[in-house]
Amino acid sequence: xxxxxxxxxxxxxxxxxxxxxxxxxxxxxxxxxxxxxxxxxxxxxxxxxxxxxxxxxxxxxxxxxxxxxxxxxxxxxxxxxxxxxxxxxxxxxxxxxxxxxxxxxxxxxxxxxxxxxxxxxxxxxxxxxxxxxxxxxxxxxxxxxxxxxxxxxxxxxxxxxxxxxxxxxxxxxxxxxxxxxxxxxxxxxxxxxxxxxxxxxxxxxxxxxxxxxxxxxxxxxxxxxxxxxxxxxxx
Amino acid sequence: xxxxxxxxxxxxxxxxxxxxxxxxxxxxxxxxxxxxxxxxxxxxxxxxxxxxxxxxxxxxxxxxxxxxxxxxxxxxxxxxxxxxxxxxxxxxxxxxxxxxxxxxxxxxxxxxxxxxxxxxxxxxxxxxxxxxxxxxxxxxxxxxxxxxxxxxxxxxxxxxxxxxxxxxxxxxxxxxxxxxxxxxxxxxxxxxxxxxxxxxxxxxxxxxxxxxxxxxxxxxxxxxxxxxxxxxxxxxxxxxxxxxxxxxxxxxxxxxxxxxxxxxxxxxxxxxxxxxxxxxxxxxxxxxxxxxxxx
Ligand SMILES: Nc1ncnc2c1ncn2[C@@H]1O[C@H](COP(=O)(O)OP(=O)(O)OP(=O)(O)O)[C@@H](O)[C@H]1O
Ligand SMILES: [Mg+2]
Numbered sequence: 001x002x003x004x005x006x007x008x009x010x011x012x013x014x015x016x017x018x019x020x021x022x023x024x025x026x027x028x029x030x031x032x033x034x035x036x037x038x039x040x041x042x043x044x045x046x047x048x049x050x051x052x053x054x055x056x057x058x059x060x061x062x063x064x065x066x067x068x069x070x071x072x073x074x075x076x077x078x079x080x081x082x083x084x085x086x087x088x089x090x091x092x093x094x095x096x097x098x099x100x101x102x103x104x105x106x107x108x109x110x111x112x113x114x115x116x117x118x119x120x121x122x123x124x125x126x127x128x129x130x131x132x133x134x135x136x137x138x139x140x141x142x143x144x145x146x147x148x149x150x151x152x153x154x155x156x157x158x159x160x161x162x163x164x165x166x167x168x169x170x171x172x173x174x175x176x177x178x179x180x181x182x183x184x185x186x187x188x189x190x191x192x193x194x195x196x197x198x199x200x201x202x203x204x205x206x207x208x209x210x211x212x213x214x215x216x217x218x219x220x221x222x223x224x225x226x227x228x229x230x231x232x233x234x235x
Numbered sequence: 236x237x238x239x240x241x242x243x244x245x246x247x248x249x250x251x252x253x254x255x256x257x258x259x260x261x262x263x264x265x266x267x268x269x270x271x272x273x274x275x276x277x278x279x280x281x282x283x284x285x286x287x288x289x290x291x292x293x294x295x296x297x298x299x300x301x302x303x304x305x306x307x308x309x310x311x312x313x314x315x316x317x318x319x320x321x322x323x324x325x326x327x328x329x330x331x332x333x334x335x336x337x338x339x340x341x342x343x344x345x346x347x348x349x350x351x352x353x354x355x356x357x358x359x360x361x362x363x364x365x366x367x368x369x370x371x372x373x374x375x376x377x378x379x380x381x382x383x384x385x386x387x388x389x390x391x392x393x394x395x396x397x398x399x400x401x402x403x404x405x406x407x408x409x410x411x412x413x414x415x416x417x418x419x420x421x422x423x424x425x426x427x428x429x430x431x432x433x434x435x436x437x438x439x440x441x442x443x444x445x446x447x448x449x450x451x452x453x454x455x456x457x458x459x460x461x462x463x464x465x466x467x468x469x470x471x472x473x474x475x476x477x478x479x480x481x482x483x484x485x486x487x488x489x490x491x492x493x494x495x496x497x498x499x500x501x502x503x504x505x506x507x508x509x510x511x512x513x514x515x516x517x518x519x520x521x522x523x524x525x526x527x528x529x530x
Contacts, residue, residue, distance in 0.1 A: 051420055072427055076426045087418055092413060104428070
């Protein structure tokens, strides 16, 4: 078991957003976290990443309790985060953005995801390495956000709505990239609104109701239960 | 050379020297604000305190260079203490949006404490710091003479500016600082110990204010109110230059230095009104400053 979230409760001020959230990710798999707007999918990822401090519950990553740890410690433990808004450093160059993903004490040649390898996967980054992040298109920023996360050689990638607002061709590209990354052994927990894309990527899904899991199962199981889809997804 | 040209050039050099001092103070002010969202009202008080610490070191040792070395370090130490002990603690409480206000009040409190402590220790009479012998007198150049000490300040600030730019734009640490100025949360999520970087920037910022304070000593008289003018001018620099923008801070500092120098000559009494009116105007229409980068 790579990641085990159990009975997590997170708040924004007084509003109780995660209410006993639990999920599990095994090494090397892709898991989908789906659900309607405002159910707490992003908050789940932020809580795992330590950006939102859970009030109670446990998060075990590689058999270590990480709930309550500082975000940078969680990142160093091997979890990387690709946020909804991509959050490229717009006044840093493409190369500088990538280098920000390198963990302290490591360098770009270390581990599976070297700069050379990422340039091989994303040739545009090599050609435009000296350009500011602000000058990239939405799709390119998404790719850069993913590549930046990979520079730290994570065991688990948290990806929040990577295809949001992208043209269909770009959606395909992002999907293919995530599959490739997963083939290299990186486990992925993905939040995705596009059901078709999500189901073509993942093996297992969690559907969120308000603040907790309402359904979990394989893609086949979900597809055979239209009433579950109706209850938890906006289709 | 005719008298008017001499007067203009002399004023320009005066303005440049003050602008450079202002930049040293305001660069730390803007970095701290840009990165941590803390408007450290006590920042200019560190500038003033540095001048007093330098005065004391000179009273003991008579050595200006020793004061220039030690006083800024002492000030940086105090700044780091303030960040680690107070500002960091206050962030642990879940104050939400009110945090900014509490931080502001905290820094105001520190400003008042520094001012009162200075009055108690050194009194309210102006103190004099003498420039070292080597920097007294005038230096001839291009058919004119310039006060050596002002040239020294300009040179010192330029060297620091160049060093700062190299660190900020050519090193990993600089990339981290720039990234954290833009998005501290994302930076921390990439595995970087941003709180430690905060402390570094806070220390660097107060060190810069300290250097400026010592350098200003021989130029301006040292008195407790020294912080006030500097605080107001730093405000303008940060507001007009753009929060967190070093380049903007530099340009506005130079502009303000010259405006102060020439304003005194040509329209005394009105330069302050024009300046602060302009600041309010810019804040109304371009709240991120003239050179601020949009997120
Ligand atoms: N920073 C915040 N402060 C206060 N409330 C927030 C904040 N962020 C999110 N919320 C609220 O918390 C709830 C869960 O938000 P969250 O972003 O986790 O939902 P989501 O499932 O990711 O939705 P979406 O599909 O729209 O991205 C929502 O009701 C939202 O309004
Ligand atoms: Mg979301």
